[in-house]
Amino acid sequence: MELYSDFKRKDDISRLASIIGSEVKKPVNIMEICGGHTHSIMKYGLNTLLKDKINFLHGPGCPVCVMPLKRIDEAIEIADSPGVILAAYGDMMRVPGTDSSLIKERAKGKDVRMIYSPLDIIKIAEDKNNKDKKIVFFAIGFETTTPMTAALLEEVIARRINNVLFHVNHVLVPPPINAILDSGDNLIDGFICPGHVSVMTGSGIYADIPLKYKKAAVIAGFEPYDILSGALLIARQINEGRPAVEIAYKRAVKEGGNKKAQTLVDKYFTIRDEFEWRGFGNIPKSGLKLRDEFKNFDAEYVFKDKLKELRLKSESGQRGKENAACKCGEILKGKCKPDDCPLFGKACNPENPVGACMVSFEGACAAYYKYRNF
Amino acid sequence: MNKKKYERILLSHGGGGKETSELIGGIIFNGLYGRNGGSGDLHGLHNRHNDSGFAVNTSGQKIKLLDDAAVLKSPQNIAFTTDSFTVSPIFFKGGDIGKLSVAGTVNDLSVMGAKPLFLSLGLIIEEGFSSEDLIKIIKGISQEADKTGVMVVTGDTKVVPAGKADGIFINTSGIGEVLYDGLSVYNITPGDIIIVSGNVGDHGAAVMSQREGMEMDVEIESDCASLWDMINAVLGGGITVSAIRDATRGGLAAVLNEWAMAAGVDIYVEEDKIPVNGSVRGFCELLGFEPYQLACEGRAVFAVKPEFAEKALNILKSHPLGKNARIIGTACGNNNFGAETEGAGQAGGGRNGNGQELKKLKGKVILKGIYGVNRLLDYPSGELLPRIC
Numbered sequence: 001m002e003l004y005s006d007f008k009r010k011d012d013i014s015r016l017a018s019i020i021g022s023e024v025k026k027p028v029n030i031m032e033i034c035g036g037h038t039h040s041i042m043k044y045g046l047n048t049l050l051k052d053k054i055n056f057l058h059g060p061g062c063p064v065c066v067m068p069l070k071r072i073d074e075a076i077e078i079a080d081s082p083g084v085i086l087a088a089y090g091d092m093m094r095v096p097g098t099d100s101s102l103i104k105e106r107a108k109g110k111d112v113r114m115i116y117s118p119l120d121i122i123k124i125a126e127d128k129n130n131k132d133k134k135i136v137f138f139a140i141g142f143e144t145t146t147p148m149t150a151a152l153l154e155e156v157i158a159r160r161i162n163n164v165l166f167h168v169n170h171v172l173v174p175p176p177i178n179a180i181l182d183s184g185d186n187l188i189d190g191f192i193c194p195g196h197v198s199v200m201t202g203s204g205i206y207a208d209i210p211l212k213y214k215k216a217a218v219i220a221g222f223e224p225y226d227i228l229s230g231a232l233l234i235a236r237q238i239n240e241g242r243p244a245v246e247i248a249y250k251r252a253v254k255e256g257g258n259k260k261a262q263t264l265v266d267k268y269f270t271i272r273d274e275f276e277w278r279g280f281g282n283i284p285k286s287g288l289k290l291r292d293e294f295k296n297f298d299a300e301y302v303f304k305d306k307l308k309e310l311r312l313k314s315e316s317g318q319r320g321k322e323n324a325a326c327k328c329g330e331i332l333k334g335k336c337k338p339d340d341c342p343l344f345g346k347a348c349n350p351e352n353p354v355g356a357c358m359v360s361f362e363g364a365c366a367a368y369y370k371y372r373n374f
Numbered sequence: 375m376n377k378k379k380y381e382r383i384l385l386s387h388g389g390g391g392k393e394t395s396e397l398i399g400g401i402i403f404n405g406l407y408g409r410n411g412g413s414g415d416l417h418g419l420h421n422r423h424n425d426s427g428f429a430v431n432t433s434g435q436k437i438k439l440l441d442d443a444a445v446l447k448s449p450q451n452i453a454f455t456t457d458s459f460t461v462s463p464i465f466f467k468g469g470d471i472g473k474l475s476v477a478g479t480v481n482d483l484s485v486m487g488a489k490p491l492f493l494s495l496g497l498i499i500e501e502g503f504s505s506e507d508l509i510k511i512i513k514g515i516s517q518e519a520d521k522t523g524v525m526v527v528t529g530d531t532k533v534v535p536a537g538k539a540d541g542i543f544i545n546t547s548g549i550g551e552v553l554y555d556g557l558s559v560y561n562i563t564p565g566d567i568i569i570v571s572g573n574v575g576d577h578g579a580a581v582m583s584q585r586e587g588m589e590m591d592v593e594i595e596s597d598c599a600s601l602w603d604m605i606n607a608v609l610g611g612g613i614t615v616s617a618i619r620d621a622t623r624g625g626l627a628a629v630l631n632e633w634a635m636a637a638g639v640d641i642y643v644e645e646d647k648i649p650v651n652g653s654v655r656g657f658c659e660l661l662g663f664e665p666y667q668l669a670c671e672g673r674a675v676f677a678v679k680p681e682f683a684e685k686a687l688n689i690l691k692s693h694p695l696g697k698n699a700r701i702i703g704t705a706c707g708n709n710n711f712g713a714e715t716e717g718a719g720q721a722g723g724g725r726n727g728n729g730q731e732l733k734k735l736k737g738k739v740i741l742k743g744i745y746g747v748n749r750l751l752d753y754p755s756g757e758l759l760p761r762i763c
């Protein structure tokens with residue numbers, strides 16, 4: 001486990017920081033897409049270390065933060081059905097829906113379980129006490145975690161388990177990036193692209209960023225050294241006027257990604273016409289769902305009657321509306337930062353989060369709150 | 375107690391009748407005072423407590439058992455404390471709930487300069503709990519008590535229906551004789567040097583890595599230990615100590631924040647001086663915890679006057695429980711951090727987190743990160759932490 005310290009050595013970091021200092025002529029605006037990067041940047045104070053040189057903007061790459069209220073409302077509605085065990089990751093449980101959260105529902109007596117890995121679902125499903133229950137997995141995550149959900153479904157089928165359903169909320173990284181860039185109204189000079197996602201997908205998914213939008217795109221790991229290397233490559237691309245996709249995380253990311261994982265995802269999932277993102281609204285072709293042949297595993301299909309009324313209400317705007325004061329949406333688009341939100345650290349803090357960016361461990365507001373710099 | 379007959383603790387063991395006597399005599403008394411070989415296989419208590427009914431502690435003091443209250447000779451100034459323990463899992467690398475329940479209360483007395491003398495032991499056991507595990511736990515209690523020479527003089531045992539508790543909960547209260555007067559958080563003034571007695575976060579990491587659903591195989595052992603001997607060495611060494619605190623729940627960060635808040639000082643610590651075991655750091659990296667916010671159960675934090683800092687450090691280092699002791703920072707006037715510390719990081723630079731607003735905060739803890747950036751080190755919050763003590 002000592003391995004990690006290789007990428008944070010103090011002299012390496014100072015050296016990189018001073019190279020960035022000398023090569024960056026005018027401040028560079030870099031959006032790190034992934035919440036893991038945001039967290040590292042704040043934890044090590046990289047934004048302060050590079051102030052006046054790099055302005056980090058925090059993008060839409062925390063899966064919990066981008067989940068719209070209505071999806072959480074759906075999970076709560078499903079958990080309300082008799083005989084259902086709803087299983088979700090810890091972070092997700094605390095995110096408020098329109099008027100409750102999964103953790104509050106659990107306190108009220110609903111069977112909501114916190115899991116650490118999708119394979120925990122198998123354990124729950126095979127428990128003899130749960131034979132007559134329906135275990136519904138609230139599946140979230142980007143391209144990194146989708147293969148794990150696919151592997152779970154494969155295992156469920158192989159073991160002939162017939163009491164597991166999936167509420168699929170898997171989303172894709174490129175569509176919101178394109179949405180931000182299409183809107184035109186942004187400062188971004190380049191992107192630090194997510195390391196773990198790219199391990200699975202390879203670097204091809206970012207091709208539009210330099211080609212269509214003429215911005216830099218560098219894939220980086222999560223250690224301070226990785227992030228600074230990424231920032232330096234972006235600065236160089238800008239200086240040389242040659243936007244491109246580069247990999248600053250070669251120890252983990254291959255250009256083609258992990259083919260096996262891609263095949264597995266492709267076997268079970270297909271792209272939705274559109275999916276709603278918190279703060280963005282509907283983004284075309286940005287989410288995944290189970291393929292039709294697996295619809296019997298799809299909680300949205302199995303519970304469609306139960307969810308009907310809820311969906312009508314959110315379509316008519318009666319439910320699923322965000323707290324108007326919360327700026328998560330703007331933050332995720334890089335238009336402002338957590339401390340620009342009037343609620344930050346006052347009405348909104350980790351004990352009483354108003355928006356999802358404060359709930360999730362990877363959310364920008366939570367990272368700002370936890371690692372308040374001087 | 376007949377192990378075949380009672381492999382598990384039954385509700386009737388808490389009913390106050392014959393089975394209760396068997397439980398108390400066979401497992402608890404036997405484990406604590408060991409008069410029947412400590413095997414925990416004693417049939418009935420009746421014979422045994424008729425024949426003597428006394429326990430003798432390491433300093434030769436005789437305490438009468440099984441009366442409604444223990445009658446003790448009290449020294450002039452006593453310190454009195456209580457703590458409850460609900461850790462899950464109950465057996466973890468480096469200890470168990472029994473050892474923890476003694477060390478925890480012993481340490482609470484020790485940090486007040488009180489030599490631990492007597493403990494009470496309250497057990498709440500869930501119906502169905504394994505008798506063998508209970509024997510192990512009582513053994514842990516007995517061994518840990520012997521280390522400090524503290525004696526369990528009174529107790530209570532309840533059994534609750536299955537599902538109403540998680541295995542076993544323990545409460546211990548402790549009485550100690552105050553040998554060193556006047557330790558208090560209010561003594562801490564700007565300039566005080568902060569010393570920690572060893573690696574932080576071991577207990578929290580050990581317990582969390584073993585909890586259900588996580589089960590990570592990391593080589594981390596809890597630091598669970600009774601600290602009286604080490605603390606006695608420091609206090610007896612002629613050192614002016616302002617305050618001592620054992621870092622338990624909330625870890626080092628909680629101790630420093632409580633001190634800063636109560637004493638109205640800022641506390642400035644440097645990340646690369648805080649001793650953390652490499653595996654604990656790796657574990658924290660993976661899960662996004664901070665080692666400074668993880669629980670310890672055998673680490674003390676000292677605030678000492680600057681002229682005594684080196685001496686205190688040397689005494690600690692020469693004690694087996696203080697081998698990794700380090701000076702980690704200083705107390706300072708509000709926003710004066712850096713003034714007392716050589717090479718302090720730049721203040722007021724960062725954009726995030728309302729630097730100006732932060733300066734208005736009184737009694738805060740600032741961590742100088744490994745790259746020289748200062749940030750707030752807060753209480754742990756907003757995380758789903760399992761029971762660790």
Ligand code: SF4
Binds near residue numbers: 326327338341349354
């Ligand atoms: S501080 Fe809270 S309310 Fe403000 S944007 Fe962040 S999550 Fe939303």
